[in-house]
Amino acid sequence: MTGQMENWQSGDMNAFEMLFHQYEKLVFRTAYLIMGRRETAEDILQEVFTSAWRSRQTYDPNKGKLTTWLHRITLNECSRKKYRKTSTTISLEEKGIDPPEMRYQSQPEEILINKLEYERLLRALDALDIKHRSVLVLRYFNDLSYQEIAETLEISLGTVKSRLHQSLRYLKERMNTGETTA
Amino acid sequence: MNCKKISELLTAYLDGEVTPKERVYIEAHLPSCPQCRTELEALSATRENLHGVFKAVTDEVNPSPGAWEKIRNQLETGGKRSGFWSSFTLGRVVTASVAIVILVIAVIIWHFGDFFQMGSPPPATEPGITIPGTTPLTTPPPETPVPTTPPPGTPSSIATFERLPDVISTYGETVAVELVFTNESSDLRIISPYPPEIKIVKLPNLNPSDSAVRNFPEGSEELELQPGDSVTYSLNWDQKDDSGEQVDPGWYGVEVTLASRKASDATSGHVRGLATRVLVLPPQGVMEKTIEVNQSVTATGLPFTWSREEQFIEVTITLKRVEMTANGVEFTVLVTSPAYTLPQGPELAPPQWMLAAYAQYTIDGATKDAGVAGMRPLENGLQLQWGYEPGNIDPIPSDTEELTFTITSLGDWEGPWEFRIPLE
Numbered sequence: 001m002t003g004q005m006e007n008w009q010s011g012d013m014n015a016f017e018m019l020f021h022q023y024e025k026l027v028f029r030t031a032y033l034i035m036g037r038r039e040t041a042e043d044i045l046q047e048v049f050t051s052a053w054r055s056r057q058t059y060d061p062n063k064g065k066l067t068t069w070l071h072r073i074t075l076n077e078c079s080r081k082k083y084r085k086t087s088t089t090i091s092l093e094e095k096g097i098d099p100p101e102m103r104y105q106s107q108p109e110e111i112l113i114n115k116l117e118y119e120r121l122l123r124a125l126d127a128l129d130i131k132h133r134s135v136l137v138l139r140y141f142n143d144l145s146y147q148e149i150a151e152t153l154e155i156s157l158g159t160v161k162s163r164l165h166q167s168l169r170y171l172k173e174r175m176n177t178g179e180t181t182a
Numbered sequence: 183m184n185c186k187k188i189s190e191l192l193t194a195y196l197d198g199e200v201t202p203k204e205r206v207y208i209e210a211h212l213p214s215c216p217q218c219r220t221e222l223e224a225l226s227a228t229r230e231n232l233h234g235v236f237k238a239v240t241d242e243v244n245p246s247p248g249a250w251e252k253i254r255n256q257l258e259t260g261g262k263r264s265g266f267w268s269s270f271t272l273g274r275v276v277t278a279s280v281a282i283v284i285l286v287i288a289v290i291i292w293h294f295g296d297f298f299q300m301g302s303p304p305p306a307t308e309p310g311i312t313i314p315g316t317t318p319l320t321t322p323p324p325e326t327p328v329p330t331t332p333p334p335g336t337p338s339s340i341a342t343f344e345r346l347p348d349v350i351s352t353y354g355e356t357v358a359v360e361l362v363f364t365n366e367s368s369d370l371r372i373i374s375p376y377p378p379e380i381k382i383v384k385l386p387n388l389n390p391s392d393s394a395v396r397n398f399p400e401g402s403e404e405l406e407l408q409p410g411d412s413v414t415y416s417l418n419w420d421q422k423d424d425s426g427e428q429v430d431p432g433w434y435g436v437e438v439t440l441a442s443r444k445a446s447d448a449t450s451g452h453v454r455g456l457a458t459r460v461l462v463l464p465p466q467g468v469m470e471k472t473i474e475v476n477q478s479v480t481a482t483g484l485p486f487t488w489s490r491e492e493q494f495i496e497v498t499i500t501l502k503r504v505e506m507t508a509n510g511v512e513f514t515v516l517v518t519s520p521a522y523t524l525p526q527g528p529e530l531a532p533p534q535w536m537l538a539a540y541a542q543y544t545i546d547g548a549t550k551d552a553g554v555a556g557m558r559p560l561e562n563g564l565q566l567q568w569g570y571e572p573g574n575i576d577p578i579p580s581d582t583e584e585l586t587f588t589i590t591s592l593g594d595w596e597g598p599w600e601f602r603i604p605l606e
Contacts (some may be wrong), residue, residue, distance in 0.1 A: 007307050013254065013257070014257075017250060017254070019248055020253065021250070024243060024245050024249060024250075025245065028243070028244070028245040029240040029243060032239075032240065033236060033239065033240065038243065041243075041245075042245065042246060042249065045249055046249065046252055046253055046256070049253050050253055050257060051257055053253075053257055079299075111373060117231060118231065118234065118235045118238065119233055121228075121232065121235050122235060122239075125235075136232065137236070139197065140229065140232045140233050140236055141233075141236040141237075141240070145199070146194070146197070146199045150188050161193075161194050161199070162190075164193050164194070164197070164528055165190060165191075165192070165193040165194065168193045168225055168228055168232075169193070169225065171226055171232065172224050172227075172228040175228060175231075
């Protein structure tokens with residue numbers, strides 16, 4: 001991995017292609033969750049890797065993980081784009097996506113309730129601005145630690161903490177119907 | 183460490199991101215605090231759902247197979263994508279082209295189409311939501327959830343309540359509301375607690391977490407409901423808030439949280455939403471008249487992104503009319519541009535933020551939120567309306583001397599654009 005890294009950093013396009021294939025899904029899906037539009041996520045994917053190539057010498061493996069660096073570029077591109085996510089572009093109903101494993105064994109009626117709950121959550125996410133949606137995506141999709149989020153967004157740890165809490169509490173309050181096991 | 187401080191740490195606690203000392207405080211506090219435990223459970227459920235929704239949404243999407251080729255081409259040819267801001271030059275500034283305006287309008291049609299599909303005739307009117315400690319969100323919120331009736335064809339598996347007609351009450355009068363709770367599932371369900379938690383909230387419900395003016399605490403009983411059965415609960419509200427003071431005239435909502443569980447396997451769920459709206463009329467009476475205002479302001483240099491480039495356009499904003507009725511007020515505004523034409527189709531990409539137009543109004547010095555506008559493209563411009571649905575704007579008291587209306591933002595464009603309404 002280190003070898004490959006050095007190669008792309010010194011201008012080896014084939015090594016960069018390997019790197020692209022390793023991280024393209026990560027970047028694309030992160031952008032898709034934040035922006036909500038497939039075409040926008042495609043654009044961002046292209047811009048992130050173009051930009052990563054052009055600024056390849058600025059990345060220092062000793063100062064941070066490659067994923068953090070890629071996330072930072074991705075988030076920068078997202079906030080530059082500022083396209084709003086729309087519930088029509090990401091919709092479980094329209095895509096016919098079944099919710100993944102539930103946190104308890106569900107009967108058909110509960111699955112339906114969960115599907116509706118997911119829809120409601122998507123709409124609630126939709127109303128959040130990029131700043132708040134980004135921390136949620138970095139934490140609960142990319143599984144970044146608070147420290148890593150702080151580094152990615154170049155904000156303080158305290159800001160990460162409060163922003164995440166505000167966002168999660170906001171979503172919680174927007175979820176008007178809930179199903180839980182007693 | 184007090185409750186408030188603890189509750190602010192709960193997300194970090196769930197994420198394993200608190201210090202050992204904080205963890206000790208939290209774990210010592212939780213057993214003795216039902217509110218914090220409830221908050222923790224709710225946050226935990228939201229967190230898990232969020233994990234699930236992110237996974238469900240992304241499992242299905244992948245970059246297109248040709249993505250690398252495009253990038254490689256671009257890098258090898260040295261071609262530069264036209265970035266969002268990068269190729270912006272002053273020479274291109276004032277090109278308020280027909281296309282830009284068409285795009286703006288097409289977006290609105292697209293948005294309307296969306297609403298029509300969802301079966302809600304007017305666009306959302308619930309004003310922006312503010313997360314405490316942050317700036318208000320500048321995006322249009324989704325439509326107000328209607329928890330009482332699941333979508334057609336969806337069997338409900340929980341006990342719900344009916345949405346009742348609006349109640350109009352005189353100042354100081356006790357408001358009686360007959361709430362009807364129904365078991366819409368095919369199983370025996372137990373409503374618990376009974377009576378359920380009921381709150382009177384000020385409308386529009388800007389900040390759900392602290393908009394309650396009066397809390398009716400939940401009861402300590404349980405109530406069994408056979409499938410299809412209903413029970414009626416009488417609520418009497420004396421128009422007082424929690425500190426015993428008469429509330430101000432205006433629109434209020436009766437918010438119910440109805441929790442129930444299946445008798446057989448204890449699966450539980452809850453529905454929360456407005457059971458009805460109550461209008462408390464001002465004691466001095468309501469101003470009822472329509473004023474043709476027709477005042478215009480011109481806004482220039484409004485940034486707009488077209489074809490990946492930022493340009494600037496100019497629009498004229500006209501407050502056409504103010505209709506004051508016993509139920510509220512409707513402000514009608516027309517936004518025009520010399521290049522405006524009625525769009526032909528909704529096929530263009532929607533920069534959705536364009537759709538959120540926020541306004542405020544001031545009655546004799548007291549400013550209130552008018553919320554987000556409904557939009558409609560007309561032959562001669564884009565029509566914005568605030569207050570077309572009762573509950574968003576309170577009726578104007580009959581002795582009002584000064585009324586101003588201020589559009590605070592049109593999408594990403596920040597106002598204010600102010601209009602003084604001649605009441606005489």
